Amino acid sequence: MDCKQATSLMHEYLDDELFGEEALSLQRHLQECPSCQMHFKELEQAELMLFATIKRSSLSASDELVDRIMKSIPSQQKQRAWLQWVKRHPALTAAAMFLLVMLFSTISLWNSDDQLIVKGKDLDHVVINGRTVTVPSGSKVAGNLTVENGTAEIYGEVEGNLTVIDGSYYQASTAKILGEVRSIDQALDWLWYRITNTFTEVAYR
Amino acid sequence: MVDHFDVRLVKLARQGDQEAFADLVDVYKDKIFHLAYRMLSNRHEAEDIVQETFLRVYKNWERYDEKQKFSTWLYRIATNLCIDRLRKRKPNYYLDAGMNDQEGLDGYTLIPGDERTPESEYLLTETQQTIHYAIEGLPAKYKSVVILRYLQELSLSEISDVLDMPVTTVKTRLHRGREFLRKKLQHKVL
Numbered sequence: 126m127d128c129k130q131a132t133s134l135m136h137e138y139l140d141d142e143l144f145g146e147e148a149l150s151l152q153r154h155l156q157e158c159p160s161c162q163m164h165f166k167e168l169e170q171a172e173l174m175l176f177a178t179i180k181r182s183s184l185s186a187s188d189e190l191v192d193r194i195m196k197s198i199p200s201q202q203k204q205r206a207w208l209q210w211v212k213r214h215p216a217l218t219a220a221a222m223f224l225l226v227m228l229f230s231t232i233s234l235w236n237s238d239d240q241l242i243v244k245g246k247d248l249d250h251v252v253i254n255g256r257t258v259t260v261p262s263g264s265k266v267a268g269n270l271t272v273e274n275g276t277a278e279i280y281g282e283v284e285g286n287l288t289v290i291d292g293s294y295y296q297a298s299t300a301k302i303l304g305e306v307r308s309i310d311q312a313l314d315w316l317w318y319r320i321t322n323t324f325t326e327v328a329y330r
Numbered sequence: 331m332v333d334h335f336d337v338r339l340v341k342l343a344r345q346g347d348q349e350a351f352a353d354l355v356d357v358y359k360d361k362i363f364h365l366a367y368r369m370l371s372n373r374h375e376a377e378d379i380v381q382e383t384f385l386r387v388y389k390n391w392e393r394y395d396e397k398q399k400f401s402t403w404l405y406r407i408a409t410n411l412c413i414d415r416l417r418k419r420k421p422n423y424y425l426d427a428g429m430n431d432q433e434g435l436d437g438y439t440l441i442p443g444d445e446r447t448p449e450s451e452y453l454l455t456e457t458q459q460t461i462h463y464a465i466e467g468l469p470a471k472y473k474s475v476v477i478l479r480y481l482q483e484l485s486l487s488e489i490s491d492v493l494d495m496p497v498t499t500v501k502t503r504l505h506r507g508r509e510f511l512r513k514k515l516q517h518k519v520l
Binding site for chain 1: 348351352355356359360362363364367376377380381384385388457458460461462465476480486501504505508509511512515516
């Protein structure tokens with residue numbers, strides 16, 4: 126056995142992985158080779174010193190460390206729970222975000238906007254006087270009529286739906302409305318109207 | 331038996347039981363602290379590592395494989411954090427090292443003083459200091475293996491699990507680290 130081989134066996138021994146025949150041959154080599162004997166002694170001593178140091182020094186972290194760790198934890202968890210939910214439901218999160226943005230934009234629109242708006246395809250026969258939108262008797266609106274922020278007075282005929290937003294309507298006995306009559310004066314109703322309208326607009330494009 | 335106790339605590343802590351988690355911290359904080367202290371030779375940084383380790387445990391419970399020993403997972407997190415720190419520290423490392431070698435006595439010398447050793451055991455304290463410096467001087471890749479071996483008394487296969495490297499690599503590093511320490515301690519022993 127050469128000294129290089131012996132050194133590697135010494136380490137095996139110190140790793141607790143040298144048994145039987147190999148252990149004996151190392152022993153034999155150590156008895157014959159003073160330099161390896163010295164080497165082995167030094168390794169053994171270094172090893173013993175390391176183990177001794179560990180056994181003797183019972184290092185401990187400061188006592189308030191547990192408190193510090195525990196305090197730093199709950200806030201972390203809330204954030205995580207929230208984030209995890211988001212990660213687990215990407216579609217719902219996107220939908221929620223969409224609704225939120227819609228809600229804010231429409232509410233701000235609903236609050237700020239008080240101009241009279243009249244919408245419809247055929248407005249030739251409609252008479253606008255101040256905030257009053259009148260469909261005179263005998264005349265006919267072909268299609269839908271939408272009045273925002275005003276009063277609708279129907280004496281004649283509307284072939285489509287009549288929608289009144291944030292206003293009121295008056296329907297004379299002579300009036301004929303073929304479609305639905307809807308009056309919207311609440312933010313939420315209006316929001317719903319907006320959303321469904323957006324979708325139908327998109328669908329028709 | 332200790333393992334069994336661990337497994338129960340880990341299960342409870344994983345389900346969000348804060349008290350069980352605090353118990354786990356209490357059981358392991360000193361071990362992790364000791365490991366980090368030997369790696370970094372700095373009390374303050376070592377405490378940071380303990381805190382960071384448990385935070386990571388708390389945040390990453392879903393990554394913990396119950397087939398694995400909890401301590402192995404814990405040591406792995408702590409060792410990686412320490413290695414990261416050592417890497418970041420490198421630019422200043424030479425300055426520090428130079429100072430230590432020349433004077434031998436500076437801020438670091440005070441550190442072994444808080445290792446709760448009775449003053450009467452002066453000789454032992456000196457030996458401890460010698461070892462402290464020897465370990466400190468170990469190159470980082472040998473350091474983690476040597477520390478896990480001698481401080482945590484882990485087997486070679488456990489070390490290979492913690493460091494996520496083959497047993498043969500662990501062996502080579504341990505042998506080189508041991509030789510390094512032998513040379514450092516050669517003329518200082520007894």
